[in-house]
Structures are given as C-alpha cells and as structure tokens.
Amino acid sequence: SLEEELGLPAINMETPLQQRRKRRRTRSNKNKEEIENQRMTHIAVERNRRKQMNDYLAVLRSLMPSSYAQRGDQASIVGGAINYVKELEHILQSMEPRRTTTTTTIHEADTSTSSLVRPFSDFFTFPQYSTKSSSSVTESSSSPAEIEVTMAEGHANIKIMAKKKPRQLLKLVASIQSLRLSLLHLNATTRDNSIFYSISVKVEEGSQLNTVDDIATALNQIIRGIEEES
Template sequence: MATGTAVAWSWTEAMPTAAPPLRAPKPRKAAASASGAAGRRKRRRARSVKNIEEAESQRMTHIAVERNRRKQMNEYLGVLRSLMPASYVHRGDQASIIGGAINYVKELEQLVQSLEAHRHARLRDDCPVSGDVDSAAAVPFLDFFTFPQYTMSVRHAPATPAAGALADDGGGNAADDDTTSGSKQSAVADIEVTIVESHASLKVLSRRRPTQLLRIVAGLQGHRLAVLHLNATSAGHMALYCLSLKVEDDCRLSSVADIAAAVHRILETIEREEEEERRQQQSCT
C-alpha cells in the first residue's frame, strides 16, 4: 500500500511539471502579434505623413498658380485701362474696366463705319459713272463681312467655272441653296451672325427703309434675343446695322444659321409689305 501511495503521489506531482511546456508558445504568439501591429501602425503613420505632405505640396502649388494668375490679370487690366479715355472707367474694379472697354470698342466700331460711309460718298462723287466704280464703291461696307450667311453681293459667289458649275443644279438653273462659300443668295440683305457662348454678334447690310431698324429689334426680342449694343450707319441708300445680342435661356434659335434665317425672314416681311404698299399707292393714282 505504501508503494501504491508513492506511485499515486508521483503521478500527481508530475502533472504540474508537464503543464508548462503546453502553455509556453502563447507568449511567443502574443509577442509576434504585438510586433506585427506595431509595424502596421508605423506603415500607416508613414503613409499618412506622406499624404499630408503631398496635400500640402498641392495646396502650395495651387496658391502659387492662383497668385500668378491674379497678377497677370491685374497687369492686363492695367494695360486695358491705360488704352481707354478716363471717362470710360468710373471705378477701378474689374467689372468697370471691362465694361468701359466694351463701350469704347463699340464707339470705335461706330467711328470706323462712319469713316467708311464718308469714303463711299467721296468715291461716288469722284466717279459718278457706275461703270467706273468698283464693287466696293458701288456697295458700301462689303469689307465688314467675312463669312455672311446671306449675301446680296457677287463677291461671295463662286468665281471659277468649276465652282459655278457646283452652284448650278445641273439643269441650267442656279441652285437656291448655299454657294461654295457657304453664303445664301439674298435679295434683301447681307447678314452675318457669330456666336460666343451665350452672346451673338449680328451684322445686317440692307437698303434703307422707314422703321426697319425698329422692326428688326422688335423681331429679335420676340425671338428672345436681347439687344445689348447697337450701331447704325448709312451710306447713300444702304444702311449697316451692328448689334450685340444676349441669347436668353428660353431662346429657340440655337445656331448662327437659325438666327440669320430669322433675321432674313424679318427683312423679307418688311420688303414684301413695302412692295404691297407701293402697289396700293400706284393703284390709287
């Protein structure tokens, strides 16, 4: 019995000695996990620091670019202001300078048109015979049009035989569609329209008629085209109208061709009504 007791005690005594090797790996795993977490935190800190540095660098670059842009804009505004008479700029802010420049350019445009009218009158007086006057003297303001959508002049028509054949419909009749220059032949006016964003520039050269300009402006407003600036110059029996237009949001005329066609219809209506009135007067007499 004593020996059995000793064996039992020896077995129970061996259990505590065998347990530590089973729990020994746990501290090593915890240490490895702690070192891995520390490494990840370091990498995250490095990435965050790098992102902060990149964001700061981008911000400083943007500030420098914006500073240079404002400096250049102020220099240009100063030059623009120096080119205008002082009466056109009431304040020194950007809006006043640009608005004054617009008015100044419009007045210069009016002056150029007036000088062209005087030149045409002088040429007409010097060359009373129509055969001695070139097309520029016979019809004033032709040089003010570059690519008109409608034209009364042969200057924009095809000059070569091949181009003339293209303008013919194949049956010996001239086509009513666009010529090779992109201009449609018109019996009432030269019309040129250009558009930049929501602003349009309109030039009309036609025969002088009573209340014609008033009806053009009213027709444009009916199409939701607001008139911002207007210059009118006459030379002999011809009149040149230059208008700056604001295309309203609800305007249905979305292209230069649409605006030119609308203006051409207005002038055709004026021409037709004038002819009817003339016939009525002749019938009464």
C-alpha cells in the same frame, strides 16, 4: 427678493470690473456683427462686379472675329479688341480715297446691286447671307441683305447691310426682341440708299436660336418680310 418686497430698487452686486467686462463683450459682439455684415456686403459687390466684367468681356469678344481673341482670358480679349479697332481704322482710312475718286454716274441697271454691296462691304468677313449668290454663303439664292453673325458665350454680334425702308429699324428691333434676344447695343449708319446695322444681343434662356446659322436665318426672314411689306 427683499428689495422687491420692500419696494426698493434692485442693487447691482456686480463689481465695477465685471460691469466693464460686460460692456466690452456687448460692444465686441456688435463689432463682430458689423464686420460680418460689411464682409458679406463686400463679397456681394465684388461678385456682381466680376459678373458685370465677364458680361462686358463676352460682348467685347463677340464684336470681333474669333481670330483676334483665340483665348478667353481678359488680356487676350482686350488686346484683340485693340488690334481689331486698329484694323478697322486702317480699313476706314483706305476707303477715304475711294469716296473721292468714285464717279457718280452709275447705270440704273446696276444701282440696285452696286449701291447695296459697295458701302460697308469691307466690314463683312464670312457672311451667312449675301446679296449675291455664292457658294460661301448659306443661301443658294441671293438675299435682300448682307448678314453676318458671330457668337461667343451666349452673346451674338450681328452685322446687317440692307436697303433703307420706312420704319425698318422699329420693325427690326421688335422682331429681334420677339426671338428672345436681349438687345445690348445697336448702331445704325446710313449711306446713299443703304443702311448698316451693328447689333449686339444676348441669347435668353428658352430661345430657339442657338447657332449663328439659326440667328442669321431668322434675320434674313425678318429683312425679307420688311422688304415685302414695303
């Protein structure tokens, strides 16, 4: 151009109105990009929140008997959990008088069985394994522990009552993780020479344990192995 040949600065031939419109289009494009980025971020956050909520609801559902939440919607699960907690509170209250009236004189021959079965026995509904042989449990012979497993949507709730053994908790956790079960929650309560475990796990992909009986059988073998090592 003539300006370039003469070394003069280029002259903007656009009118002020055209320049304002151009600036508006630039700002408008930036605003659209920002709005779209914010929208996508909000969608990702909301999707993650829903996934987390569904995981928590699945765990909550696995922690109670199926009769308390026969439907899978949020209201049924939360309502069932409330009723289940109230029922557990009632059980605990009913156990208090027994503690005060139970005599401390127990025959040595009955100690190995009675002291194991009596504590926490009300927390078991339909155990797959029991310390007493019964037609209602999986094993025809007695087990070293009370074991009950329930499942819902890939999450399992485990209840174990056994005799306390050295390093039992560490061995139990390590064995559970080796079975490709992700540990979500664990609570241990001791009483006398017994210990009650309440465990929530998520079954990982590739795990060979797909049913409650599979998990209960594996746990029974773990507890039996810990007993034999002790």
